[in-house]
Amino acid sequence: MAQGEGQQHAIGIYLRVWFLLFVLSAFSYLVDVVGFEGYLKWFLITLFMLLKAGLIVSVFMHLVWERLALICAVLVPPGVLLFLMLLMAIEGQHVLSSRLAVVLP
Amino acid sequence: MTDRMPRRLTLEPGWRGMVGDLASDQRAFKKVPWSKVMMWAFLVSDVFIFACFLVGYMMARIASSAPWPNASEVFALDVAGRQVPLLLIAIMTFILISSSGTMALAVKCGYERRRFATGGLLIATALLGTIFVGMQAFEWTKLIHEGVRPWSNPWGAEQFGAAFFLITGFHGTHVSVGVLFLVVMAIKVLRGSLQAGRPGFLTGRRGRYEMVETLGLYWHFVDLVWVFIFAFFYLW
Numbered sequence: 001m002a003q004g005e006g007q008q009h010a011i012g013i014y015l016r017v018w019f020l021l022f023v024l025s026a027f028s029y030l031v032d033v034v035g036f037e038g039y040l041k042w043f044l045i046t047l048f049m050l051l052k053a054g055l056i057v058s059v060f061m062h063l064v065w066e067r068l069a070l071i072c073a074v075l076v077p078p079g080v081l082l083f084l085m086l087l088m089a090i091e092g093q094h095v096l097s098s099r100l101a102v103v104l105p
Numbered sequence: 106m107t108d109r110m111p112r113r114l115t116l117e118p119g120w121r122g123m124v125g126d127l128a129s130d131q132r133a134f135k136k137v138p139w140s141k142v143m144m145w146a147f148l149v150s151d152v153f154i155f156a157c158f159l160v161g162y163m164m165a166r167i168a169s170s171a172p173w174p175n176a177s178e179v180f181a182l183d184v185a186g187r188q189v190p191l192l193l194i195a196i197m198t199f200i201l202i203s204s205s206g207t208m209a210l211a212v213k214c215g216y217e218r219r220r221f222a223t224g225g226l227l228i229a230t231a232l233l234g235t236i237f238v239g240m241q242a243f244e245w246t247k248l249i250h251e252g253v254r255p256w257s258n259p260w261g262a263e264q265f266g267a268a269f270f271l272i273t274g275f276h277g278t279h280v281s282v283g284v285l286f287l288v289v290m291a292i293k294v295l296r297g298s299l300q301a302g303r304p305g306f307l308t309g310r311r312g313r314y315e316m317v318e319t320l321g322l323y324w325h326f327v328d329l330v331w332v333f334i335f336a337f338f339y340l341w
Contacts, residue, residue: 007212007318008213014209014213021202025202028340029198032190053332056325057329060321061321066137068119069126069133069134073145074149077152078152088164092166
């Protein structure tokens with residue numbers, strides 16, 4: 001913090017992150033263009049998505065320079081959503097199997 | 106208010122520092138103006154809203170016994186007689202990322218007290234956001250003409266339309282509101298209200314360049330949500 005006020009960082013890091021976001025977006029678009037299927041496709045999409053999200057949150061939103069109390073307050077509650085996602089995926093499979101059980105012998 | 110905080114006070118880093126912060130008097134989040142903490146609190150609540158939509162979409166897609174429409178074909182554009190998959194969506198992604206970049210630079214210029222650079226970059230961000238919303242409107246029009254409705258579509262599972270309109274509509278609303286705030290903030294910056302600490306007309310709070318950073322948090326969040334929508338809805 002140069003003037004002891006707010007978040008001040010070198011312009012280089014913003015430009016680098018900006019460029020990286022472009023590259024990562026191009027990669028995730030290429031996953032679709034090239035036509036990967038199955039687990040490879042899902043893995044690559046998720047990987048590029050998380051990298052982009054991490055760059056935006058940490059550098060553009062300055063979270064990496066904040067104190068740990070704020071970082072935890074911001075990241076822990078959404079992390080619990082993974083549990084909701086897991087539960088709903090299991091529930092969804094159950095709904096699908098009970099729907100199919102009506103149709104199939 | 107923040108200016109009167111003792112800045113020389115050494116704060117312990119790491120986990121011990123976090124325990125100290127949370128156990129301390131008056132404020133748990135040190136070195137952060139309260140307006141920024143409030144913006145973070147709002148964004149965390151917004152994360153939950155979008156997560157509910159995306160998880161709901163995931164469940165509808167898993168539980169649907171009808172085949173899910175292939176987004177790669179649904180969102181293809183006809184360019185010179187050739188179907189290019191997801192072209193419009195890719196351009197929208199690049200535009201939103203560019204707007205995030207100009208916003209980050211606007212925040213930086215703001216703290217450097219460069220009034221016209223900050224205002225110009227805010228206007229550039231607002232323009233890119235407007236282009237994004239315009240392209241989304243084009244996409245909605247195209248899909249509605251092709252017969253997509255929240256309750257049916259020509260290609261497969263009915264829930265596709267409902268998920269599409271809800272998720273992209275809610276995100277587009279966020280972008281539109283963000284553009285309005287960007288324009289307001291650009292006017293405030295350009296006429297020097299932040300520099301002079303002039304009270305705002307609605308809230309009466311004194312102008313500060315931290316306001317640009319707080320608005321930037323919101324704008325980056327809109328970009329962040331698009332990253333997830335792009336991955337889960339369009340690419341998956």
